[in-house]
Amino acid sequence: MTRAKPHHLPRGAHLRSPIHGRRTRVVILGFLASAVSLLAAGCGSAFGTGQPGPESIVDPNIAYESARGSVRIDGSSTVFPISEAVAEEFSKVSRVRVNVGFSGTGGGIEKFCRGDIDISNASRPIKPGELERCADHGINDVMEFQVAIDALTVVINPENSWAACMTPDELHEIFRDGGARTWRDIRPEWPADSITVYYPGADSGTFDYFNEAIIHGVDKEADHRSDGTGSEDDNILARGVASDRNAIGYFGIAYFSEAGSTIRAVEVDDGEGCIAPTYENAYSGRYTPLSRPLFIYTREHIITEKPQVLAFIKFYLDNLGVLPADVGYVTMPEADIEEQQHIVEPFLHTITGDDDGSYRPGPWQGEEGRWLRR
Amino acid sequence: MALTASEPVSLKATGAVARRQAVSRASRWVLLVATLLGVSVLVFLAYDTVRNGWNVLSWDFLTSYPSRRAAFAGLRSSVLGTAWVMVFTIVIAIPMAVATAVYIEEFAPKNWFTRLVRLNIANLAGVPSIIYGIVGLAVFVRMLGLGPSILAGALTLALMILPMTVIASSEAIRQVPPSIRDGSLALGATQWQTVWFHVLPGAMPGIMTGTILSIARAAGETAALIMIGAFAFIAFDNTSPFDDFTTVPIQIYNWTIRPGDAFRGNASAGIMVLMVAIVGMNLIAVLIRERFRRY
Amino acid sequence: MAETLEGQQLSEALRKRRFRHPGEQLIVGLLVACATVSLLTTAAIVVALFGETVAFFRDVSLFEFFFGTKWQALIPPNEQFGIWPLVAGTANVVLWSMIFALPLGLAAAIYLSEYAHPRTRKILKPILEALAGVPTVVYAFFALTFVTEDVLRPVLGDDRVPFFNSLSASLMLAVMILPTIASVSEDAMANVPRELREGAYGLGATRLEVAFRVVVPAALSGIIAAVLLGISRVVGETMIVAVAAGSTPNLTLDPLATIQTMTGYMLQVGLGDAARGTINYTSLFAVGSTLFVFTFMLNVAAQLIVGRFREAYE
Numbered sequence: 001m002t003r004a005k006p007h008h009l010p011r012g013a014h015l016r017s018p019i020h021g022r023r024t025r026v027v028i029l030g031f032l033a034s035a036v037s038l039l040a041a042g043c044g045s046a047f048g049t050g051q052p053g054p055e056s057i058v059d060p061n062i063a064y065e066s067a068r069g070s071v072r073i074d075g076s077s078t079v080f081p082i083s084e085a086v087a088e089e090f091s092k093v094s095r096v097r098v099n100v101g102f103s104g105t106g107g108g109i110e111k112f113c114r115g116d117i118d119i120s121n122a123s124r125p126i127k128p129g130e131l132e133r134c135a136d137h138g139i140n141d142v143m144e145f146q147v148a149i150d151a152l153t154v155v156i157n158p159e160n161s162w163a164a165c166m167t168p169d170e171l172h173e174i175f176r177d178g179g180a181r182t183w184r185d186i187r188p189e190w191p192a193d194s195i196t197v198y199y200p201g202a203d204s205g206t207f208d209y210f211n212e213a214i215i216h217g218v219d220k221e222a223d224h225r226s227d228g229t230g231s232e233d234d235n236i237l238a239r240g241v242a243s244d245r246n247a248i249g250y251f252g253i254a255y256f257s258e259a260g261s262t263i264r265a266v267e268v269d270d271g272e273g274c275i276a277p278t279y280e281n282a283y284s285g286r287y288t289p290l291s292r293p294l295f296i297y298t299r300e301h302i303i304t305e306k307p308q309v310l311a312f313i314k315f316y317l318d319n320l321g322v323l324p325a326d327v328g329y330v331t332m333p334e335a336d337i338e339e340q341q342h343i344v345e346p347f348l349h350t351i352t353g354d355d356d357g358s359y360r361p362g363p364w365q366g367e368e369g370r371w372l373r374r
Numbered sequence: 375m376a377l378t379a380s381e382p383v384s385l386k387a388t389g390a391v392a393r394r395q396a397v398s399r400a401s402r403w404v405l406l407v408a409t410l411l412g413v414s415v416l417v418f419l420a421y422d423t424v425r426n427g428w429n430v431l432s433w434d435f436l437t438s439y440p441s442r443r444a445a446f447a448g449l450r451s452s453v454l455g456t457a458w459v460m461v462f463t464i465v466i467a468i469p470m471a472v473a474t475a476v477y478i479e480e481f482a483p484k485n486w487f488t489r490l491v492r493l494n495i496a497n498l499a500g501v502p503s504i505i506y507g508i509v510g511l512a513v514f515v516r517m518l519g520l521g522p523s524i525l526a527g528a529l530t531l532a533l534m535i536l537p538m539t540v541i542a543s544s545e546a547i548r549q550v551p552p553s554i555r556d557g558s559l560a561l562g563a564t565q566w567q568t569v570w571f572h573v574l575p576g577a578m579p580g581i582m583t584g585t586i587l588s589i590a591r592a593a594g595e596t597a598a599l600i601m602i603g604a605f606a607f608i609a610f611d612n613t614s615p616f617d618d619f620t621t622v623p624i625q626i627y628n629w630t631i632r633p634g635d636a637f638r639g640n641a642s643a644g645i646m647v648l649m650v651a652i653v654g655m656n657l658i659a660v661l662i663r664e665r666f667r668r669y
Numbered sequence: 670m671a672e673t674l675e676g677q678q679l680s681e682a683l684r685k686r687r688f689r690h691p692g693e694q695l696i697v698g699l700l701v702a703c704a705t706v707s708l709l710t711t712a713a714i715v716v717a718l719f720g721e722t723v724a725f726f727r728d729v730s731l732f733e734f735f736f737g738t739k740w741q742a743l744i745p746p747n748e749q750f751g752i753w754p755l756v757a758g759t760a761n762v763v764l765w766s767m768i769f770a771l772p773l774g775l776a777a778a779i780y781l782s783e784y785a786h787p788r789t790r791k792i793l794k795p796i797l798e799a800l801a802g803v804p805t806v807v808y809a810f811f812a813l814t815f816v817t818e819d820v821l822r823p824v825l826g827d828d829r830v831p832f833f834n835s836l837s838a839s840l841m842l843a844v845m846i847l848p849t850i851a852s853v854s855e856d857a858m859a860n861v862p863r864e865l866r867e868g869a870y871g872l873g874a875t876r877l878e879v880a881f882r883v884v885v886p887a888a889l890s891g892i893i894a895a896v897l898l899g900i901s902r903v904v905g906e907t908m909i910v911a912v913a914a915g916s917t918p919n920l921t922l923d924p925l926a927t928i929q930t931m932t933g934y935m936l937q938v939g940l941g942d943a944a945r946g947t948i949n950y951t952s953l954f955a956v957g958s959t960l961f962v963f964t965f966m967l968n969v970a971a972q973l974i975v976g977r978f979r980e981a982y983e
Binding site for chain 3: 103226
Binding site: 398536591603631657 | 693697700704706708710721772796807813877878901905908932
C-alpha cells in the first residue's frame with residue numbers, strides 16, 4: 001500500500017545527509033558492540049566442556065583420512081541415533097561427507113530401492129515385498145547387517161503409579177483398534193481416567209514391530225488403534241507422554257534414555273515376571289516380546305563401487321561394541337558382532353590395498369583415485 | 375447580549391464535556407500500554423533467549439558440527455549451508471526480480487497482460503511458504519532430479535521471495551519523479567538509457583532496501599526447506615551446490631523438538647546468532663533507505 | 670518547416686527513438702522473459718498442486734474429503750480423509766490468535782497514528798517493522814519451551830493444559846502478527862486526510878472521539894485489509910503450529926485442545942518420506958490445494974478492499 005510521499009524537499013537537501021548523524025552512529029555502534037560481545041561471550045562459555053564420550057575404535061589398516069566422496073543414509077528414526085553417532089565419530093577421522101536422515105524405516109527402504117541413498121537404517125527386517133520392489137529396480141544384491149538390539153520400551157508418565165507392569169495381553173488391549181478407553185477397563189483397581197495413547201506412524205519400523213509383536217501377536221485379526229496421537233517423530237511422543245498423567249506410548253530404548261526422568265518405562269510380564277527394559281534384560285533375552293534387532297542395509301554393488309561407503313560400514317561394524325550402547329541401545333553379543341564383521345572381510349582389500357585375489361571387484365568408478373595403504 | 379465583567383468566566387470544562395476529556399486522557403495511557411505490551415513480550419523473549427544461550431555461545435559453538443551430545447553440538451554445517459543457499463538464492467532471485475519490476479513499470483504497455491502480471495505477483499506474495507516448499511519438492515527435487523540439494527533449496531527460496539522483491543522494487547521505481555524520465559527523454563536518450571542511467575540509480579536505495587528485507591526473510595525460512603528434504607544430520611562442510619545441506623533455522627528446529635532440556639541452550643544460542651544476522655540485515659536495509667533516499 | 674514522416678519511415682523513426690542499439694531490444698526481451706517467470710511460477714503451483722490432487726481424488730471420494738469429519742492418515746488400514754478436522758485446527762488458531770492480536774494491533778496503530786509524538790513514532794514504527802522480520806522458528810521455540818510450561822500451566826493448572834495445545838501456538842501467532850496488523854492499519858490511518866480530523870477537533874471532539882469516530886471509520890477498509898492480511902499469514906504459518914499445537918487432527922475450536930492444522934499436516938508428511946504415488950504423498954497436495962484456495966481468497970478479498978479504499982481518496 002503506497003502512501004503519497006511529498007516530493008518537495010527543501011533546497012539543498014541532497015547535499016545534506018537526511019539522517020541525524022550522531023544518533024545513527026550511536027545505534028550502529030551499539031549494535032556492533034552487542035554483536036562483538038556475543039562472540040566475546042565465548043570466553044565464559046560452557047560449550048565444549050563435559051563428557052566427550054567413549055573413544056571410537058579406528059582400524060589402523062584402513063586409510064580413512066584419504067577417503068573421499070559422500071555417503072547417504074536414511075531410514076528408521078530408531079536406528080538414527082546410532083548412525084548419527086557413527087557418522088559423527090567417522091567424520092573425525094575421515095573427510096567423507098556423511099549425512100543421515102530419518103524418514104522412517106519404510107521411507108528409507110523406498111529410497112534405498114530407488115537408488116537415492118547408500119545405506120538404509122531399519123528397525124525391522126526388510127520385507128519380502130520390499131525385496132521384490134528392489135529387484136524391480138534392478139537391485140538384487142542387498143546386504144543386511146545387524147547393528148544392535150533394541151528393547152522397545154513402552155513408556156508412561158512418572159505420576160502413573162499403577163501401570164508399572166503389564167502383560168502383553170494388556171498392552172494389546174490398550175493399543176488395539178476398539179480397545180480400552182480407560183485404565184479401569186484393563187484392571188478394575190486402576191483409575192477410571194481415559195487413556196491418552198501415543199504411537200508412531202505407518203512409516204516407522206517401530207510401529208511395524210509393535211504391530212506384529214503386540215497386536216497381531218495376540219490376535220491376528222486385530223488392527224492397531226488410530227484414535228490417539230500419532231507422530232513419526234519419537235521426540236514428540238516422548239514429550240507427549242512426559243506431559244500427561246494418563247499417557248502411554250512406545251519407542252526405541254534410546255529415546256527413553258534421552259528423555260531421562262521425564263518418563264517411566266513399563267515392565268513387561270511375558271510369563272516370567274515383570275521384566276524391565278534394561279540393558280541386561282535385553283542382552284540376555286529375558287525382555288520379551290519387545291526385544292528386537294536393529295539393522296542397516298546396503299548393496300554389494302555400492303560397497304564395491306564406492307570405497308567410502310565400505311569404509312563407513314567397516315567403521316560402523318568395528319564400533320558395534322561401543323557406539324550403540326553409548327546412545328542407549330543394547331550391544332549385541334560378541335560372537336554376533338564378529339559374525340557381522342566377517343561379512344565385509346572379502347571386500348576390505350579395496351580399501352587397505354591388500355590384493356590377495358580372492359575377490360574380483362567390478363570396474364572401479366571411484367571419485368578421487370585409488371587409495372594408498374598407510 | 376451585553377458582556378459583563380462582573381464575574382470571571384471559567385473556561386474549565388464541566389459536566390459531560392469534562393467526562394469526555396478525562397476519558398480521552400485516560401485512553402492515551404491505555405493505548406500506550408497496549409502498544410508496549412506486544413513490544414515487551416518480545417523484549418522478554420529476547421532476555422530469556424540470552425539468559426539460556428549465553429553459556430553456549432562461543433567461537434567453538436559456531437565451528438563445531440552438530441552432535442548427539444548437547445555440549446558439543448554446534449552450528450558449523452548449518453551456518454555454511456545457510457551461506458551457500460543464500461548466495462545462490464540472491465544470484466537467482468534478485469536480478470530476475472529487479473528485471474521484472476523494471477519491465478512492469480517502464481516498458482510494459484498498459485494492456486491486459488501487464489495487469490495480469492501485476493495481479494499475479496500480488497497474489498503470489500500472499501502464498502504461504504510451505505506451498506513453495508511442496509512446489510519445490512515436486513518440481514526441483516523430483517521432476518528435475520536435483521534431490522535435496524543446495525540448488526533445489528535456492529531455487530525454492532528464490533521463487534518464494536520473487537514476488538515481494540518485485541513489489542518492493544516496483545514501489546521504489548515508481549517513486550522516481552516523472553520529470554527525471556521526461557528530462558532524459560527530451561535530451562534524446564532512448565528508453566533503456568533513461569532507465570539504466572537515471573531511473574535505476576534513483577530507485578536503487580529503495581530496491582536495495584526491499585532486496586535486503588527479502589533476503590532476511592529467506593534466511594529465516596524453515597518450512598519450505600524442510601519440505602524439500604533439508605533436514606538430515608550433516609557433519610561436513612558444503613563444497614558444491616549439489617550437496618545435501620541444512621540451515622540455521624532448521625538446526626534450531628531440530629534442537630527445539632528434542633525432549634528434555636539438554637539442547638535448550640543450543641537452540642537459544644542458535645536463535646541469538648540468527649537474530650543478530652537478521653536484525654543486522656534489517657538495520658542495514660533501514661539505514662540505506664534513510665541515508666540514500668533521494669525522492 | 671518540419672518534415673513529416675509517413676508509413677514505413679514513421680514506424681522506423683519511432684523504433685529508432687525507442688531502441689537506438691539492437692542490443693537494447695535484446696535487453697527488453699530479457700526483461701519480458703523475467704516477467705513471464707512470475708506467470709510460470711503460478712502455473713507451476715497450480716499444476717503441481719492440482720495435478721497430484723486429482724490423483725488423490727482417484728483414491729478418495731470427494732464426498733469423504735469435503736464432508737468427512739475424521740482425518741486419520743497415519744495408521745493403516747483404516748485411513749480416513751475428511752478435511753474438516755484440519756480446517757478446524759487452522760480456524761482454531763486463527764480465532765484465538767486474532768482475539769489477542771486484533772485489539773492490541775489496532776490499539777498500537779491508533780496510538781501511533783493519533784496520540785504519539787512524532788519523535789516517539791519515529792522510534793516505535795521502525796521497531797514495529799523490525800519485529801515483523803523475526804523468523805517463525807523462534808516463536809515456535811518459545812511456544813514449546815516457555816508458553817506452555819511457564820505461563821499456561823501455572824495459570825490454568827497442569828491437568829487442563831495438554832503439552833501440545835492450540836493456545837500456546839495462538840499466543841505466539843498473535844505476537845507474530847501484531848506488527849503486521851499494527852503497521853498496515855497505521856498506514857491506512859495515516860492516509861486519512863488531515864482535514865477530517867481537524868474538522869472534528871474544531872467541533873470540540875476529544876482525541877479519543879476523533880480516533881474512534883472519525884479516523885477509524887474513514888480508514889476502515891484499510892484496517893479490514895490489514896486484518897485479512899493478518900489472517901492470511903496465520904493460515905499459512907507452519908512452524909509455530911507444527912511444533913506447539915500438536916499433530917492430532919481434532920474437530921474443535923477449544924483453545925486447550927491438541928490439534929493439527931493444515932500446514933502442520935503438510936509438514937508432518939514432508940518430514941517423513943512419502944513415496945511418489947502413495948496416498949500419503951497425494952494427500953499432501955490435496956491439503957496444499959485447500960490451503961492455497963483459502964489464502965488465495967483471503968488475499969483477493971484484501972486486494973479488492975484496498976482497491977476500493979484507494980478510489981475513495983483519489
